[in-house]
Amino acid sequence: MNTPEERPTLAVWKFASCDGCQLALLDCEDELLTLADRVQIAHFTEATRATVAGPYDVSLVEGSITTPADRDRIMRIRQNSRLLVTIGACASAGGIQALRNFADVSEFRSIVYARPDYIETLDRSLPIGEVVPVDAELRGCPIDRGQLLDLLTAMLAGRRPHLPDRPVCGECKLRGTSCLLVTGRAPCLGPVTRAGCGAICPAANRGCFGCYGPIGDPNTAALIPALRAAGLDEDGVRRIFRTFNAAAPAFADAARGEEGEQR
Amino acid sequence: MVVLTGLTELVARLRAEGYRVVGPTVRDDAIVLDEIQSADELPYGYGVDAAPGRYRLRRRGDAAAFGHSAGPQSWKQFLHPPRRQLWTADRDGGSFTVTEPANPDERLALLGVRPCDLAAIAVQRRVFGEDSDYARRIDQAFVIAVNCTEPAEVCFCVSAGGGPRADTGYDLALTELANSRYLVEIGSETGSALLSQVVYAPAEPGDIATANDQIRTAENRMSRALPDTDLPGLLRRAAESPHWDDVASRCLTCGNCTMVCPTCFCTSVVDTTDVTGDHAERWQGWASCFDLDYSELHGGQVRTSGASRYRQWLTHKFGTWHAQFGQSGCVGCGRCVAWCPVGIDVTAELTALAATSDIDQPVPS
Numbered sequence: 001m002n003t004p005e006e007r008p009t010l011a012v013w014k015f016a017s018c019d020g021c022q023l024a025l026l027d028c029e030d031e032l033l034t035l036a037d038r039v040q041i042a043h044f045t046e047a048t049r050a051t052v053a054g055p056y057d058v059s060l061v062e063g064s065i066t067t068p069a070d071r072d073r074i075m076r077i078r079q080n081s082r083l084l085v086t087i088g089a090c091a092s093a094g095g096i097q098a099l100r101n102f103a104d105v106s107e108f109r110s111i112v113y114a115r116p117d118y119i120e121t122l123d124r125s126l127p128i129g130e131v132v133p134v135d136a137e138l139r140g141c142p143i144d145r146g147q148l149l150d151l152l153t154a155m156l157a158g159r160r161p162h163l164p165d166r167p168v169c170g171e172c173k174l175r176g177t178s179c180l181l182v183t184g185r186a187p188c189l190g191p192v193t194r195a196g197c198g199a200i201c202p203a204a205n206r207g208c209f210g211c212y213g214p215i216g217d218p219n220t221a222a223l224i225p226a227l228r229a230a231g232l233d234e235d236g237v238r239r240i241f242r243t244f245n246a247a248a249p250a251f252a253d254a255a256r257g258e259e260g261e262q263r
Numbered sequence: 264m265v266v267l268t269g270l271t272e273l274v275a276r277l278r279a280e281g282y283r284v285v286g287p288t289v290r291d292d293a294i295v296l297d298e299i300q301s302a303d304e305l306p307y308g309y310g311v312d313a314a315p316g317r318y319r320l321r322r323r324g325d326a327a328a329f330g331h332s333a334g335p336q337s338w339k340q341f342l343h344p345p346r347r348q349l350w351t352a353d354r355d356g357g358s359f360t361v362t363e364p365a366n367p368d369e370r371l372a373l374l375g376v377r378p379c380d381l382a383a384i385a386v387q388r389r390v391f392g393e394d395s396d397y398a399r400r401i402d403q404a405f406v407i408a409v410n411c412t413e414p415a416e417v418c419f420c421v422s423a424g425g426g427p428r429a430d431t432g433y434d435l436a437l438t439e440l441a442n443s444r445y446l447v448e449i450g451s452e453t454g455s456a457l458l459s460q461v462v463y464a465p466a467e468p469g470d471i472a473t474a475n476d477q478i479r480t481a482e483n484r485m486s487r488a489l490p491d492t493d494l495p496g497l498l499r500r501a502a503e504s505p506h507w508d509d510v511a512s513r514c515l516t517c518g519n520c521t522m523v524c525p526t527c528f529c530t531s532v533v534d535t536t537d538v539t540g541d542h543a544e545r546w547q548g549w550a551s552c553f554d555l556d557y558s559e560l561h562g563g564q565v566r567t568s569g570a571s572r573y574r575q576w577l578t579h580k581f582g583t584w585h586a587q588f589g590q591s592g593c594v595g596c597g598r599c600v601a602w603c604p605v606g607i608d609v610t611a612e613l614t615a616l617a618a619t620s621d622i623d624q625p626v627p628s
Contacts, residue, residue, distance in 0.1 A: 034538040150535065157536040157543075166518070166554035173522035174345040174549055178293035178335035181604040182318050185292055191517035191604055205291065216555040219515050219569060226316065226604050 008057035008155070011043035013077055015063025015070050016097055016125060020142040021088035022046045022062050027145055038156055054080035058155060064090040064097060065126040078132035085151065089141040089244040091128045093213050098125040098247035125247065136161060139194055141211035141244040147196050165216045167191050168208050171199035180207050180230075187230040187240060192218035192250070213245035220254035234258050265463040266470060267437075267445045270302040270328065272461045273407075277372040280457070282405055285341055286374035287334065292320055294334040296341070299374070306331060313415040313597065316606025329375055329439045332415030333596045337525030338380055341371055342400050343387060346548045349532070354541040366396065372405040379420045379596040381408055381432045383525030389588050390528050405453060408433035412477040414484050415597055419610055422488035423595030427481040438474035446474045487597070487610045490617040494591070498582035501616045502574070510612055511569035513605055518551030520599035520607070521576060526592050531557070552576050577612065
């Protein structure tokens with residue numbers, strides 16, 4: 001065991017999010033104690049109120065930027081972090097709360113809050129990468145525990161983390177799941193969605209809902225006829241692209257295209 | 264030739280001999296390949312309706328075990344496993360030890376290998392070479408071929424140089440007759456020795472003629488064909504064809520065609536370390552030339568467009584495979600046509616390339 005001073009410092013930060021991705025770190029039960037020997041957990045309020053002042057070697061950032069105060073805070077965190085890694089769909093793409101990006105936020109504010117003038121919020125839910133430079137992204141809603149551990153162990157070993165840019169289809173094939181679209185079992189975003197989850201939803205007979213967001217060059221236009229053939233109507237196609245990665249540009253464009261067709 | 268009535272005893276005998284029996288069975292609305300404990304798990308009475316981008320099981324009017332065409336998997340699932348450990352390394356003070364996993368001594372019995380898949384196994388064997396784990400696995404395996412009497416609408420083995428009759432590479436070859444009777448041909452001494460341990464009957468008059476008729480009928484039922492032309496030459500001339508952009512507009516680049524292809528063999532390697540940093544592992548896993556990061560080198564990816572990746576796949580499979588391995592990489596099983604979620608058909612794409620390619624144009628050197 002290294003002395004605390006020799007261990008790299010790890011900080012975990014939360015913005016607009018549900019805490020589920022931070023829980024993935026606590027969920028590393030078998031590895032957590034060993035990990036705590038290797039890194040100094042300097043800031044992680046989900047786990048401990050004790051905090052250590054920065055700068056930090058690695059900051060894991062959960063959540064999206066939705067207020068001016070959050071925007072200032074992420075800038076300070078970036079200045080205090082050697083590596084900044086976003087964890088989850090909120091931090092990487094804006095999350096489910098980015099549905100606000102497609103509507104009038106001032107109208108929501110006036111309907112929801114008794115004193116809307118108390119509320120200071122941005123018009124859009126922003127991914128972290130739109131405000132500050134990001135060194136790596138862990139995709140997913142929530143993130144995969146295995147990918148998180150790989151990232152942390154890669155950092156400790158000084159190697160590159162394994163974050164493949166390939167579609168979920170490859171992971172279905174590796175585990176022997178037959179294609180849901182081709183067998184007509186369910187609409188599936190697997191062909192345009194980045195792998196990393198291990199294709200858990202298709203293996204449970206459930207179409208991929210795209211929580212890892214788009215691959216590097218998704219052909220959503222070619223997928224839409226297959227989604228329709230699998231039972232989605234135009235509104236269904238729009239909705240399947242408008243979930244946890246609604247604001248990821250490729251998915252936003254696909255949903256917008258369907259809106260255009262509806263008009 | 265002899266006839267087996269039912270396959271129960273054959274499967275039980277193979278298991279008693281220590282083989283892990285792998286064969287077709289129904290799972291997730293498809294006929295997959297998996298380990299079976301007994302012949303009861305075979306997909307009796309199931310047929311398949313396959314079309315580009317579409318695969319549906321249907322009930323047949325009989326109890327045929329092999330009345331179905333190629334499913335979502337090929338035998339590479341077992342002979343060229345999706346993931347395998349190459350080595351582990353452990354740090355011990357100032358040095359470290361590298362351990363390679365022991366060669367698997369598991370013996371597979373492959374039950375129901377179609378002639379197209381026998382051809383694919385021969386192709387992969389040539390790719391990996393005689394001194395390979397692949398060659399060891401297939402040499403240790405007991406192969407029971409089944410002549411094809413039920414091609415799918417997506418099949419084109421005849422135009423790929425094959426056919427529905429198994430001619431080599433098996434220990435036993437079956438032709439399924441009516442009422443769960445199987446005409447057996449012996450392909451090896453191992454096959455002969457195993458057959459001698461189960462109850463069989465001499466073939467009845469007419470059995471052989473019936474089997475031959477069924478296979479001939481299958482041969483004439485191919486509804487698809489590769490263009491009858493010099494495909495390697497065509498693909499060299501077509502390198503700059505605008506047709507690649509046309510395919511790319513339809514292609515998802517999901518790589519499903521490569522994963523279901525019984526000859527595609529590409530892999531990538533991943534290194535892992537544990538939290539202590541004292542233990543590392545190297546794993547090999549299936550990869551696809553359609554993956555964006557498959558062609559990643561220092562500085563970025565080489566094939567960034569869908570068009571360039573589709574061209575790479577088709578050109579390797581039907582063109583440069585000849586230069587590399589002395590044969591075509593396609594056996595005409597039709598899986599890539601059926602299991603493409605958007606139904607892209609290689610026979611149609613090659614035909615379109617042939618129609619638009621100028622034969623008189625000199626081949627680029």
